[in-house]
Each structure stands twice: as C-alpha cells, then as structure tokens.
Amino acid sequence: MTLTDIAPSVFETVESEVRSYCRAWPVVFEQARGSRLYDEHGRSYLDFFAGAGSLNYGHNNPVLKRALLDYLAGDGVTHGLDMSTTAKRDFLETFRSVVLEPRALPYKVMFPGPTGTNAVEAALKLARKVTGRETVVSFTNAFHGMSLGSLAATGNAAKRAGAGVPLPHVTRMPYDHYLDGRMPDFLWFERLLADPGSGLDRPAAVIVETVQGEGGINVARAEWLRGLADLCRRHDMLLIVDDVQMGCGRTGDFFSFEEAGITPDIVALSKSISGYGLPMALCLFRPELDQWQPGEHNGTFRGNNPAFVTATAALDTYWRDDTLRDRTLARAARVEGALGDLLGENGRSAVSFRGRGLVWGLEFADGKQAAAVCRRAFELGLLLETSGPYDEVVKLLPPLTATDDELDEGLGILARSVRHTA
Template sequence: MTSTTEKTVTDMSVFEALESEVRSYCRSFPTIFDKARGYKLWDTQGREFIDFFAGAGALNYGHNNSRIKSKLIDYLTDDHVVHSLDMATVAKESFLKRFQDVILSPRGMDYKVMFPGPTGANTVESALKLARKVTGRQTVISFTKAFHGMTLGALAVTGNAFKRKGAGVPLHHAVSMPYDQYHENVDSLTLLERYLEDDGSGVDLPAAIILETVQGEGGINVAGSEWLKQVEQICRRWDILLIVDDVQAGCGRTGPFFSFEEAGIQPDMVCLSKSIGGYGLPFAITLIKPELDQWAPGEHNGTFRGHNLAFVAATEALSYWETDELTQDILRKGEKVRLALEEMAAKHPELQTDVRGRGLMQGISFASEGFADRVCQAAFQRGLIMETSGPDSEVAKVMPPLTIDDEGLDKGLSILEESIQAAKQSSTQ
C-alpha cells in the first residue's frame, strides 16, 4: 500500500467534468474511496485513512458493520420487501417493537413513531408542520448558530448565513434567539421571556422552540443542562411545544442514546436521522407525544418513508443499546478525546484555542481564520479524515464511529496533533 503521507495525485476528472459544482466533501478529501470497514477507509490507490468524520454522524456503528451487514444480506437473499411506502411490513413491525422495547420503555418515554421521509430535513420539516397544525400558530423560535436542514422550513430555523442565502427566497415565520453561552453578557432565556411577555416585542407567541443540545454544524456548542431545563420550563409556562433536533447528537453520539437524557427534559417531539439507519442507510423518524399526533392520513408523506433495508439495519443496531455498556464506553473514550484536545491546546497557546463538545462529538476551535481548514487538510495528507464546523469553519471536528477501538482513537488523535503542528508551520512560512 502507498503511504498516506505521500502526496500522490488522484484523477478526479470524471467528477470535475460531470458532477455539479455543488459537490463539497470530494473537494475536502480529493481521492476516490473504494473500501471501508469499521473506522477505516481505503482509496483506489490502497491508501488507508482513519475516519474521524463518520459520515457526518451517520456511521456511529462504523463502516460495513458485520452484525448489521449480515442481517441485510439475509433480508435481501430471502426476497423480502424493500420498498413499501408506509404499508405494513414485517421489517417495519420488527423495528417498531424493538425501538419500543429497547429505547422508549426503559426510559419511561411515551411517543408515537412517525416515518416522515429518509433525511434529517424530512424529520425537522414534519415536526415544524405538526407544531403549527396543533397550535394554530406560525412562528418557531430557534437559536443562533443552529443547523436544522437544507429545505425551506428547516433553513428558516437555521442560523448559517451562507446556507440561508441558498434558499433564494425570504425565510419567514422564525425568530432566532441567543444560544446558551452565546455571549457572556447576555442572559438568553431572560431575554426570550421578555419578548414573550411584551406585546410590543414584535414576536408572536410561537408554535414551538427547536434546538440542538450540541450544535454540530454550528461549531460543537454545548447547551448546559440547567439552560435546557429552563427552556423546557418556558415552553410549559407558555404552552409552546419543545422540539429537540437529535439528528446528529442523538443515537449515542454524546453518550446516552438521546443527547438530552442528561438534562432530564421531555421534549414534545424528537427528530432522529443519520445513525438511526444503523448502516449509513437513509432513514429518519419523528417521535411525537401521543396527544400531538393529530395528522390526517397522508397529510405528510413521502415515497421513501418505508425504507425496509433501513428498518432491518436500525433494528439490529438497537442491540447495542440493550445494556449501558456502549454508553459507558463512549463516555470513557470521550474523556480520552477531551484530555488529548486539552493537551494540544495547552501546547499551542498562541493559537487561541477552545476545546468543545461531549462524548465522541468534540472539537477544537482556532482563532485564526482558515487555520482549522489547514489542520484538516494536513490530517488528510497524513491519513485522517476530519471536517470543520462553525460559521467560519473555525472548529476541527473529532467525530469517529462510536465503535472505534482505543488503538484507532489514539492513532487518529496523534495524527491530529501532528497536523496542528504542520498547519502552524505552514502558516509561518
């Protein structure tokens, strides 16, 4: 195999000639990937990469997880139903029962499960629509630096200016408030309540408040448990629905299956996608308090809301959650990541770094514009796949599969440390 530190050139001409200019990740990682297993990928030249990206959080159980793959192969070999819209199938029945038994019942949670379509934006859109239908109100409150999807409703509650501009039309019926610790001199929730109390504030009583407990694309910003509890209290006081977007932070990414478990809150709706599909397969669900399930049949639908391969993969993935063993392992490895990032930050005080995150969703920010991008480029050259996040791409994001072993985690963190040094040297030349 070719060493990943050698700067060999991959022929990307087919993609440059035939694929839209909108492509992004193949620009960040300019090689043609061929195989993947666990926390590793290999390109067509045989170069090996450690994956600290995990499909933007869609591969919590790693690439080609053998347990899940076996179930998919058996399902396909036996000619079971693959496409079914929302018809009843054996695969859907198995998933619903398993999700109830393994996830909801042990946590004392009472939700109906909706299949809105296969993406994170689908689950967010369905939650926003249902909140407006149930309450009869239009406004939704979101938070600074939030990211909830690329369709129009989801973009309206997204903070990123570049992504919002792509809508091409005004984005209405949403109000953005400061996220927890957005500014040290701003008490964001007192501000929110003053807006709700004041008939002259210009903010209508909202249908819902939507939030991420850890903002992934927004820069790995973590909301504190007390702040989340206060948001819930405001929702109850004003009869506002609380929607938690757990698309990226859920499915164990921060330790517990749901990222909000530590705070002890009970959202009215929960949005799940990405790793709920188990194998990187497109899949999303919206969890709804039973009394809010006021849809008319077919009022929200989609051709691929009955993706039976994803049902199969998701059902098997839930076996990881029969005990708290995976949660404890994530928390242990998350502490390892935290200590490693803090050591890196301490070695380079001139870079004005900040270590952020929870579990295996962490990152290190850099004050210098473009520095995090250079770190990730240096990491790629050394065999590590990472992405940036934040409004200015200022955070180098550490998000490996949850199943990564200590050897892979240590090696990846070592490459990251080398890459910070390399980026620093290149910026002084």
C-alpha cells in the same frame, strides 16, 4: 504529484459544482470497514467524520451487514411506502422495548422520509398544525437542514443564501454561551414573550440542538436545557429537539437530551438510526400531538425496509444494556484530556476546545488555520471536517465503535497536524 493534482475527470465534467466533501478529500474511495476508508489505490484513511454522524457503528458493521444480507437474500421487501411489513414491525417493537419503554418516553413514531431535514420539516409542520401558530423560535448558529422550512430555522448565512426566496416565520434567540454570560439565561426571550409590543408573535414551538454540530460544537449546559423546557411549558410552546446528528449515542445516552432530564414534545432523529448509513428518519411526538390525517404528510421513501432491518440489528446489538454508553463516556474523558494537552502546548494556534461524548471541536482563531489542520490530517491519513460560522472549528466525530488504538491514532495525527500548522 500532489493530492491536489488528483482530479477524476468524470466528477468534474459531469457532477455539479455543488459537491463539497470530495474537494477536501480529493481521492476516489473504494472500500470501507470499521473506522477506516480505503481509496482505489488501497491507502487507508482513519475516519473521524463517520458519514457526518451517520456511521456511529462504523462502516459495514459486520453484525448489521449480516442482518441486511440475510434479509435481501430472502427477497425481503425493499420499498414499502408506509405499508405494514415484517421489517417495520420488528423495528417498531424493538424501538419501543429497547429505547422508549426503558426511558418512559410515550412517543408515537412517524416515518417522515429518508433524511434528517424530512424529520425536521415534519416536526415544524406538526407543531404549526397542532397549535395553529406560525412562528418558530430557533437559536443562533443552529443547523436544521437544507430544505426550506429547515433552512429557515438554520443560522448559517452561506447556507441560507442558497434558498433563493425569503425564509420567514422563524425568530432567532441566543444559544447558551452566545452572550458569554453577560445576560441571565432567557431574559430577552422572556421579555419578548411578556411584552405585547415586542413584535414577537406567540410561537408554535422552539427547536434546539443540545450540541450544535455544524454551528461549531457548541454544547448547551444541562441547566440551560432544563430552563428552556420550563420556559416552553410556562408559555405554551412545544419543545422540539433536533437529535439528527447528536442522537443514537453520540453524546453517550441514546438521546442527547437525557443528561438534562427533559422530555421534549417532539424529537427529530436520523443519521445513525439505521446504523448502517442507509437513509432513514423518525419524527417522535407525544400521542396527543398525533393529529395528522391519513396521508397528510407523506413521502415515497419513508418506508426504507432495509434500513429498518439494520436499525433493529443496531438496537439489539448496542442498546439492550449500557455498555456502549459507558464506553462512550469513558472515551469522552480520554479525548478531553488529549485536547487539553494539545491546547496547552499550542496556545497560540488553538483557541479552545469543547464537546460531549464522542463529538468534540478544537477551535482556531480563523477558518484558514482550521482548514490547514484538516488538510494536513488528510495527508497523514485522517478524515476531519470543519464547522462553525467561520469554519474555524476542527470537528472530531469518530465512530463510537472505534478501538482505543484507533482513537489514540487519530488524536495523535490531529496533534501532529496542529503542530505542523502552528
């Protein structure tokens, strides 16, 4: 029996055809600890997917789990909408003292709903409300979510095709490196803004990822991000950073934009903010932008108190000093070296690699090669996914808490998989 013969009938007969990850990894998972998942037969899989970036601290992190179990055992509030609770107070106080104040960030905190696309929708809605303008600028190969507003700002044609309606009020600009340096940064953007005949309505905001995860691990240079922030200031456009996947330490610093030394007007944060894989999202913005009327934007599950508990524990455990940040940056050099060696010996197969912190992509000539690498890696016990407009990039997203041995093990399996498929 091969892996492709494993077809749990209930999933195929009851669950929608929209399912995707289970097709790439056709086993039934039962347990998860640290950097590993275990299927129902007890086989171990090293996880370099990490819940699409929702598990920066690994599966069932023991410190976070203890905090959650204690809270549940004490009959702590589970569902609270936006009511004041002790769990929310603890999180807000900790987030302010551990994250915001040390970085001199003045943000107000909004709980828009449980997912990243909720945070993006709130950011877009607020920008339009505050400025009175409709147009938002996003970038080539961006991914911002699957609800209609977020999807309008997303570049991927296949994902956009599922909308079923027009996706208006968003103008696309070239991301860093998109034109391979053949045009000065923002020359086209500046010209459109300056020319009343360009057809570009004055934008309310610009939304950007500092590293495009789904777009193919495209890494914006710090100077490009600074130039974008300056452009937004000069033309009275709000700058929104979508840090849903790259925040919470994925690139080293807590926020991925810290390296560039910029302060966005609005930040969307989700995925690993709960620390435990529990649904939670934040929309952060400058105080003067807090022009919401009570209940003007809401959601039934915006007050996920168990997520507040694990989020507080994660901040207390990992962000009161620079230990995790420094470790992540050191490991970035380790991954970069390993991918450089691999590219050198497999130049005909792999095309290039790029990344920051502990998010890296190994690009191939086409999606078939990348898919074959991921398929072989799964057979060898490593979970990887592809990204990019053609699914041509193998994406590495290990937990930040993976051990050195686990990191080396995963890189070794990747190398074997590339050699096997070259």
